[in-house]
Amino acid sequence: MLLGWPGTLRGRLLALALPLLLCAAARSGLAVDRQKLTGHVPALAANQASVGRLPAEQRMKLAIGLPLRNQEELNLLLQQLYDPASPVYHAYLTPQDFAQRFGPTEQDYQAVMAFATARHLNITKTIS
Numbered sequence: 001m002l003l004g005w006p007g008t009l010r011g012r013l014l015a016l017a018l019p020l021l022l023c024a025a026a027r028s029g030l031a032v033d034r035q036k037l038t039g040h041v042p043a044l045a046a047n048q049a050s051v052g053r054l055p056a057e058q059r060m061k062l063a064i065g066l067p068l069r070n071q072e073e074l075n076l077l078l079q080q081l082y083d084p085a086s087p088v089y090h091a092y093l094t095p096q097d098f099a100q101r102f103g104p105t106e107q108d109y110q111a112v113m114a115f116a117t118a119r120h121l122n123i124t125k126t127i128s
Helices: 009-027 071-081 095-102 106-118
Strands: 002-004 063-065
16 A cells, blocks of 8 residues: 555545445445545546456455645745735745655555555555
8 A cells, every 4th residue: 555645646646545445345245334425536536337246366466645734824824925025925835845744644644554454455665
């Protein structure tokens, strides 16, 4: 499982693969509490016709992307970064500072890994 940023290929793969994962878990006989999720399937994928079930012996690779945190704070920072009257005009964050302020936390990553492990998924790789 790859964990990364939304808007990347990994994030889009998550949106496409999560419904398949849930269907596969339900088909395999795992107890899955069902709930309706909204807003996570891209329009292109939502409008496609089903081509059938994945054969039980076929393995599926799944990449999961986690969303950014503190979205309102990030939006404000972005406005200030490009406002010449702002004291933080063009005072860009380092990648480390950005990740610390807006990226998923270690607890977020642990929760996703616990979710996957509880559903008998093999975690082959993580990126934090």
